[in-house]
Amino acid sequence: MEIKPFEKKVYLSSPTMHGDELKFMQEAYETNWMSTVGANINESEKMIAEKIGCKDAVALSSGTAALHLAIKLAGERLYGQPRTGHGVLEGKKVFCSDMTFDATVNPVAYEGGEAVYIDTEADTWNMCPKALEKAFEIYPDVKLVVIAHLYGTPGKVDEIRKICDQHGALIVEDAAESLGATYKGKQTGIFGDYGIISFNGNKIITGSAGGMFLTNNIEDAHKVRKWSTQAREDAPWYQHEEIGYNYRMSNVIAGVVRGQIPHLEEHIAQKKAIYNRYKEGLKDLPVKMNPFDEANSEPNFWLSCLIIDKEAMCKQVRGEKDVLYVSEPGKSCPTQILEAIAAINAEGRPIWKPMHMQPIYRMNAFITVSGNGRARSNAYIKETGFTDVGADIFERGLCLPSDNKMTPQQQDVIIEVIKKCFE
Numbered sequence: 001m002e003i004k005p006f007e008k009k010v011y012l013s014s015p016t017m018h019g020d021e022l023k024f025m026q027e028a029y030e031t032n033w034m035s036t037v038g039a040n041i042n043e044s045e046k047m048i049a050e051k052i053g054c055k056d057a058v059a060l061s062s063g064t065a066a067l068h069l070a071i072k073l074a075g076e077r078l079y080g081q082p083r084t085g086h087g088v089l090e091g092k093k094v095f096c097s098d099m100t101f102d103a104t105v106n107p108v109a110y111e112g113g114e115a116v117y118i119d120t121e122a123d124t125w126n127m128c129p130k131a132l133e134k135a136f137e138i139y140p141d142v143k144l145v146v147i148a149h150l151y152g153t154p155g156k157v158d159e160i161r162k163i164c165d166q167h168g169a170l171i172v173e174d175a176a177e178s179l180g181a182t183y184k185g186k187q188t189g190i191f192g193d194y195g196i197i198s199f200n201g202n203k204i205i206t207g208s209a210g211g212m213f214l215t216n217n218i219e220d221a222h223k224v225r226k227w228s229t230q231a232r233e234d235a236p237w238y239q240h241e242e243i244g245y246n247y248r249m250s251n252v253i254a255g256v257v258r259g260q261i262p263h264l265e266e267h268i269a270q271k272k273a274i275y276n277r278y279k280e281g282l283k284d285l286p287v288k289m290n291p292f293d294e295a296n297s298e299p300n301f302w303l304s305c306l307i308i309d310k311e312a313m314c315k316q317v318r319g320e321k322d323v324l325y326v327s328e329p330g331k332s333c334p335t336q337i338l339e340a341i342a343a344i345n346a347e348g349r350p351i352w353k354p355m356h357m358q359p360i361y362r363m364n365a366f367i368t369v370s371g372n373g374r375a376r377s378n379a380y381i382k383e384t385g386f387t388d389v390g391a392d393i394f395e396r397g398l399c400l401p402s403d404n405k406m407t408p409q410q411q412d413v414i415i416e417v418i419k420k421c422f423e
């Protein structure tokens with residue numbers, strides 16, 4: 001059977017509007033509440049705090065802005081206020097998730113800190129608690145840990161919390177991809193000392209942009225609100241005692257967020273159905289879906305991913321910006337599958353390339369369960385038994401089209417196309 005490309009592209013994950021978003025934006029327009037103050041901001045902050053189960057949520061221009069202020073706040077709590085023009089983390093090391101989007105870790109650099117990357121574990125594709133323990137053995141003075149929940153799957157939060165408590169370290173929790181996911185019945189975003197979520201256009205719900213800072217400490221919330229609006233003091237004129245930022249969310253964007261929040265659970269159900277259809281459809285192939293802790297966690301299934309069994313990988317060689325592979329009967333590789341998916345007008349994506357493999361962070365320390373190292377060649381890994389779980393998942397894994405508007409029929413075609421790659 002010849003497979004024809006989809007007329008309309010099937011995206012990895014795209015915005016889905018429902019109607020109320022426009023109503024709330026219109027309301028902002030008609031009442032001239034078109035700046036960074038207004039009912040949409042107040043309401044969406046309240047709704048998110050309620051949903052997450054935290055005391056306060058602060059609406060900001062992006063998840064990255066929320067991460068920046070969360071990391072800065074943690075830095076100030078640990079090390080005090082920096083001198084003007086200096087980062088709060090200058091000269092400090094910070095343990096960070098390695099397999100994540102770079103927005104998680106860039107704010108550490110904004111504040112002059114140095115990220116030490118902690119390898120990933122195979123069970124949830126998140127920060128490996130054992131590697132984190134190892135990192136504290138090597139760098140016992142580190143006081144800040146930044147974790148992310150990749151693709152909407154909660155990491156091993158309890159274990160990480162326990163290790164951090166033993167070392168008096170604070171946690172910044174990046175739940176940008178995992179809004180609505182739970183671990184032992186609690187929402188992600190609430191496990192860190194500071195949490196953040198994102199409303200970027202590709203996330204499970206969106207404001208077209210935007211993010212929120214989450215906290216149980218009202219004073220922290222006040223501080224972040226103040227910093228995000230240029231750190232203006234309570235005075236008749238513009239009075240500044242601290243460095244400020246223009247990071248507040250617009251009331252127009254907040255209108256979209258406000259309209260989207262009631263649809264979060266519906267989006268999660270759609271994404272879960274997509275994950276399960278892939279799982280069923282691909283069960284006879286030498287591949288596995290992105291794993292999660294079935295006893296303790298309920299992901300939001302933001303992205304469905306697969307990982308090819310080692311024995312079923314054909315040869316694939318990645319350079320800095322290009323890639324080659326050699327197809328073999330019965331075997332495949334992420335590149336071949338991504339090309340096949342693209343050929344039918346659907347969008348997949350490689351696994352987020354781990355931070356320790358990124359040119360900009362290549363000189364940063366990278367801690368794995370087997371030791372302390374940097375990016376290693378495959379040959380080195382083979383010879384020495386050096387483990388690099390992140391590099392391995394990057395090598396063998398990929399993100400599948402996971403758009404909640406994809407029909408079951410379209411998904412069946414995508415599954416067929418993947419099967420053909422292994423013929």
Ligand SMILES: *Cc1c(COP(=O)(O)O)cnc(C)c1O
Nearest residue numbers: 062063064101103104176198200
């Ligand atoms: C999207 C994302 C962010 C950044 O959110 P923005 O709202 O795009 O700034 C941060 N961390 C992770 C893991 C993300 O996926």
